[in-house]
Amino acid sequence: MAAAQLHTRPVGIIGGMGPAAGADFVRLFVNACNAYLTRTGFKVVDQAYPEHWLVQVPVPDRTEALCNGHDAPLPALQNAVERLQTCGANTVAIACNTAHAWHTKLQQNHPRVELLHVAREVARQLKNTGVKEVGLMATQGTYRTALYDTALSQAGIVCHCPLDNERETLMRGIYQGVKTGDLAYARACFVNVAQRLQSRHGDLTLIMGCTEIPLALEDAPEASHWRLLNPAQVLAQALAERAYN
Template identity: 55%
Template sequence: MSFATASHLPTPQVVGILGGMGPAAGADFVRLFVQACTARMEALGIPVHDQAYPEHWLAQVPIPDRTAALHDTRPGAHQPADPMLQATGRLAALGARVVAIACNTAHAWHGILQQRFPQMLVLHGVQEVVADLSARGVRGVGLLATRGAYDAGLYQRELERARIDCFVPQDHEQEQLMQGIYDGVKAGNYPLARQRFEAVAIALHERYGVSTLIMGCTEIPLALSEQPRLQGMALVNPSVVLASALAHHAYGATAPAF
């Protein structure tokens, strides 16, 4: 492709990724975003090359545990809102026009981020997932998530609005998921994580007959994959959906005009 042709290509928007929750999930989200950008360029007929990818910034900062904060709502250093706001401010200063939050449970603070930074579009990953499910005609799902996400009703509320039935694990199964997240992925013990996640996925499938499962924590897809034991189940990775939405906005989907 000539430089003259390249100069006439539309310039994609600068976008940001709020990560650090945990770091492995933030790094994986960047990989998914680059893949989504490649697919978006191919769909738009844009020649794929290094210079055609959008400027994107990852704010990989230490942010207090989101589930713990939802269970202890007293003000203090254990609350994640302030570091999330500070990191989003850095992304805004770098020119980001659209931001994705690389954590499901952190969407409990989506409203305060969007309110504080009205000049940017802060994508709502949960809403993006539910819209995708609705568009595909899915009418019932099982939800694998953190206790914080369950207790806050992050997915349940949005799924109910879309008239999609949501089935959640029993208390002891939620504890298995938390073990897989904290003692498994976050501690680097992926075999333990895979065992815990698979066990709960199979329990939901057998108990409720659901064949679509939302992996509603960014750590879960890092350990859970299409294994023979999970045949017949469709695993929805919210990070893939959100990365695709961010790529759409980067290449000219509807975004605020200022």
């Protein structure tokens, strides 16, 4: 039986930011495992999936902390890393782009855990596929920390950001839209900003750089021919590769 030859190790996912995005991250991870099994010729059965843990914990608002210059989200994130490590997960993904502002501290404080970095994974994939220019849809916290700018510029990729009022529109879509369950409102906000980015910069790849954005934007009729990149999907693929390594 092919499954018996598979080498897997437990991995962990920190979610709750928001919880719907965390649930969706598990779906993306499972899809990535299925794709791995299919690609490598293993039979796709329940027992061929690696052990994986999701913990969804209340974490103080990330963007609020970054805009006000404090580290309120850090203790909850640290606690989650430690508890996932206790569960045997030595590779961990954070299902929230903005929370990566604390990636360096978390990684320094937990040197034995491999903490994946969403923007570096995205930059690597974009570089591998020859993309030179992108638009970034994200939270104010993510813009403020230049999370993607750093990783993308190191990969030689130009990153276009929305204007101030457009960033506010994205924040409304995330907070008053997805986080409260009003996907129609969120969709309208995200479509609006995506269209403005495209009208200024052409038909470019759009990074949905907040895990809430794909939940409302991916199935928008307007987006059916857009080049949308879901960083959660890239991160889930990276996590699946580690789980099977």
